[in-house]
Amino acid sequence: MSPLAGPPDPAVSTVLGDVPAVTLGRTNYHEHFFQVSPLLPGDALDDEPRSLVEAVSLRASGFPAVVDATPTGLGRRPEALARLAAASGLHVVATTGAHREPHYGAGHWLLELTEDQLAERFTADVTDGQPAVDGPGRGPRAVGPDGGPVRAAVVKAGIGYWSIGAFEQRVLAAVAATWARTGAAVLVHLEHGSATFEVLATLEVLGVPASAVALAHVDRNPDPGLHAELAAAGAYLGYDGWARSQRWPDSLLLDCLLRAAEQGATERLLLGGDVARATRYRGYGGMPGLAHLGERVLPRLERAASPALVTALLETNPARWLSGTGTTVSTEEQT
Numbered sequence: 001m002s003p004l005a006g007p008p009d010p011a012v013s014t015v016l017g018d019v020p021a022v023t024l025g026r027t028n029y030h031e032h033f034f035q036v037s038p039l040l041p042g043d044a045l046d047d048e049p050r051s052l053v054e055a056v057s058l059r060a061s062g063f064p065a066v067v068d069a070t071p072t073g074l075g076r077r078p079e080a081l082a083r084l085a086a087a088s089g090l091h092v093v094a095t096t097g098a099h100r101e102p103h104y105g106a107g108h109w110l111l112e113l114t115e116d117q118l119a120e121r122f123t124a125d126v127t128d129g130q131p132a133v134d135g136p137g138r139g140p141r142a143v144g145p146d147g148g149p150v151r152a153a154v155v156k157a158g159i160g161y162w163s164i165g166a167f168e169q170r171v172l173a174a175v176a177a178t179w180a181r182t183g184a185a186v187l188v189h190l191e192h193g194s195a196t197f198e199v200l201a202t203l204e205v206l207g208v209p210a211s212a213v214a215l216a217h218v219d220r221n222p223d224p225g226l227h228a229e230l231a232a233a234g235a236y237l238g239y240d241g242w243a244r245s246q247r248w249p250d251s252l253l254l255d256c257l258l259r260a261a262e263q264g265a266t267e268r269l270l271l272g273g274d275v276a277r278a279t280r281y282r283g284y285g286g287m288p289g290l291a292h293l294g295e296r297v298l299p300r301l302e303r304a305a306s307p308a309l310v311t312a313l314l315e316t317n318p319a320r321w322l323s324g325t326g327t328t329v330s331t332e333e334q335t
């Protein structure tokens with residue numbers, strides 16, 4: 001798939017194989033079924049039956065498709081993820097790339113890799129499929145329940161609060177190389193919604209247009225004017241800070257989303273939950289679980305937003321982002 005021109009019938013690569021983008025339906029652009037990080041002690045997502053409970057609950061709450069946003073070296077379990085997709089009936093899109101540096105403990109093997117080695121790994125995850133074991137050695141390829149590879153279709157980078165460290169810069173360069181080779185959808189983790197335009201500028205220098213990039217957690221800085229400007233620049237905006245009432249009520253994010261849409265961001269908004277912690281998963285004995293988005297946020301959104309906005313947010317935008325259609329090179333690249 002060329003990243004520069006959409007094919008006539010765009011497809012999205014899921015952990016169970018390619019599906020036409022139009023069949024994804026309502027898509028939660030950001031959750032985690034398996035994730036283990038030293039930054040989240042006591043919150044490991046590492047139990048297949050418990051994660052399956054959460055997957056079933058997400059699907060029942062109105063989302064037939066989801067991106068699992070856990071990148072390399074943080075407890076990814078591709079074969080379990082493919083089994084979970086088959087058992088729950090969810091379309092699951094997997095992620096490669098890397099998180100921001102603090103998610104990897106000191107001495108973690110991923111931190112030692114060069115830009116080229118990172119790009120090679122990320123690209124292979126997209127083209128050949130992920131290895132069965134998410135470790136330093138590439139080892140045998142993961143096999144899905146139907147015998148096929150478990151490919152990633154999103155390539156992720158992460159940065160700090162107004163800060164891009166040396167490892168994170170290497171990852172951004174490797175993400176750009178992976179995008180150029182595969183057209184995988186680009187996802188960038190932001191801290192507190194900072195450094196948005198700086199990330200887009202860094203990626204543009206590396207050849208990646210804003211129209212390929214989703215900025216995760218941009219709503220942690222709930223500034224609708226900024227969001228409208230980012231959308232005008234072409235970037236996708238990941239709203240995923242729901243159910244965090246110690247920081248803000250859901251109403252604040254809903255208002256921000258509606259105001260950003262009024263200012264022209266409709267075609268760039270994405271919705272996710274990024275619940276990400278075992279203590280917040282019903283399947284692990286916590287709450288509110290992945291169903292919060294569908295059960296508590298969506299009804300309010302549907303009352304306040306036009307049907308066209310709801311369709312764009314939940315269906316058209318994630319399908320376009322994930323299939324790479326509508327991605328354009330910058331003027332400088334074309335000349």
Ligand SMILES: [Zn+2]
Pocket residue numbers: 030031032069274276
């Ligand atoms: Zn996340």
